[in-house]
Amino acid sequence: MPYSFDLNGETVTVDVPGDAALLWVLRDTLGVTGPKYGCGVGVCRACTSHLDGVAFQPCTTPVGDCAGRAVTTIEGLADGDVLHPVQQAWIDEDVAQCGFCQPGQIMAAAALLAAHPNPTDADIDGIENVCRCGTYVRIRRAILRAAGT
Amino acid sequence: MRHGRLRPASHHRARATHLLGQVLSYEHRMASVALDGSHGLGELLTSVGAEALGAVGPAMFRLSQTDLYHFGVQSRALREVDLAVPTGSWRSGFSGQVRTVDEVMVDGVARTLRRDPVAFRRARLRSARVRAVLDRVAAAGPWGRPMAAGTAQGVGLHAEYKSVVAFLVELDARDAARPRVTRAVAAVDVGRAVNPRGAEAQLQGALVDALSETLQAGVHIDGGAVRESSYTDFRYARMRDTPVQVEVHVLPPTGEPGGAGELGVPAASAAVANAWARATGTLPRQFPLVP
Numbered sequence: 001m002p003y004s005f006d007l008n009g010e011t012v013t014v015d016v017p018g019d020a021a022l023l024w025v026l027r028d029t030l031g032v033t034g035p036k037y038g039c040g041v042g043v044c045r046a047c048t049s050h051l052d053g054v055a056f057q058p059c060t061t062p063v064g065d066c067a068g069r070a071v072t073t074i075e076g077l078a079d080g081d082v083l084h085p086v087q088q089a090w091i092d093e094d095v096a097q098c099g100f101c102q103p104g105q106i107m108a109a110a111a112l113l114a115a116h117p118n119p120t121d122a123d124i125d126g127i128e129n130v131c132r133c134g135t136y137v138r139i140r141r142a143i144l145r146a147a148g149t
Numbered sequence: 150m151r152h153g154r155l156r157p158a159s160h161h162r163a164r165a166t167h168l169l170g171q172v173l174s175y176e177h178r179m180a181s182v183a184l185d186g187s188h189g190l191g192e193l194l195t196s197v198g199a200e201a202l203g204a205v206g207p208a209m210f211r212l213s214q215t216d217l218y219h220f221g222v223q224s225r226a227l228r229e230v231d232l233a234v235p236t237g238s239w240r241s242g243f244s245g246q247v248r249t250v251d252e253v254m255v256d257g258v259a260r261t262l263r264r265d266p267v268a269f270r271r272a273r274l275r276s277a278r279v280r281a282v283l284d285r286v287a288a289a290g291p292w293g294r295p296m297a298a299g300t301a302q303g304v305g306l307h308a309e310y311k312s313v314v315a316f317l318v319e320l321d322a323r324d325a326a327r328p329r330v331t332r333a334v335a336a337v338d339v340g341r342a343v344n345p346r347g348a349e350a351q352l353q354g355a356l357v358d359a360l361s362e363t364l365q366a367g368v369h370i371d372g373g374a375v376r377e378s379s380y381t382d383f384r385y386a387r388m389r390d391t392p393v394q395v396e397v398h399v400l401p402p403t404g405e406p407g408g409a410g411e412l413g414v415p416a417a418s419a420a421v422a423n424a425w426a427r428a429t430g431t432l433p434r435q436f437p438l439v440p
Contacts, residue, residue, distance in 0.1 A: 038380075039379045039380055041379055041381065043379055043380045043381045044379070044380045094346055094350070097350060097354060121393050124388060125388050125389035126388075126389070127387070127388045128387055128388075129387075129388075130380050130385060130387065131357075132385065133354045133357075134353060134354035134355070134356065134357025134358055134386070134391075135350070135353070135354065136353075136357060136386070136387075136388050136391040137353040137356075137357075137391065137392075137395045138350070138353065139388070140388070140391075140393065
């Protein structure tokens, strides 16, 4: 049946089974490929996006649960041509290595800063996203830099 | 984890003999599940005739091992056993295991001789370049600063790819189930850093790989099957496992460019293992240290 939700500021309608994981609806049905597939069970968090402004994992969220709500992916984080402070900090700190987990890392960081504008190291330690390049050192610095902007 | 390739498990025996404070001989024997390099190690090994030898492991082992110290007569040998386990070369190849064992042994010999681990290394290093990176981390630490009970510093050195590196880490082992590296200092001489920020990033990443597999991220075989299924139970480091303070000192040019991508793992693993040993008073004998 058709499901409608807000995706990065525009209403989209998809005709898919309600229990389809949102990640595949985004990637395969809608062609929004910023959220990455890593584990499929909500632990690596490479697909991290925002649902009504809160970080969530589309790989374990049925599309039916998103009806009428606002989904933001990495594609919708910037304000037009103006990067989100977290994105700018990522560039300034030269965080990315292979890059695969980075959309999820950035979305997790943006959600953290929305809830905790001046995060402590303990707050940052709460981010669970996996990075196999080990960019955690620069992720931490980028989050602190974004908090200062 | 269940359908990929595994870093080959290995068993090591190392023996040092000493007399009047001098190390007379050092012998290191490694038995390992055979390394499958058929899926693409490329020019490095084909250029030394690995294809003709029929196995990549022995050639890669010979190429990668060097004597860092004046330890008298030295020998290292690899015996591979084919157990039909899907294997592949992990970052730093054999050096990740061999050099960690070597550096844990260096700390062990220093302890036996009642010498400070850094001073002991310094007096026996063959290379001035290695001494320079060791001196840099020892000064930046600084090495030997007072540490609380259950916490300790550790050092590790490595030379490969025409580059040399030293790591000094501080580790908090007061929660035995969740030891954490709280601080790390690396110094690297890559000959000439073409991209210093890139070199720094590689050393930071190597530290995360090293502390993961040294402390907590292992793959277990239960009844012939891989236990770990995903990042749920394969405990690769998350943000909370990584040090808040990390310094990487990229030294000024000393020669032509060397490699940095795989360089950091052996020295960082050794530094973590040695710090854990000093913090817990327990000799590292099996990895990961938190089984």
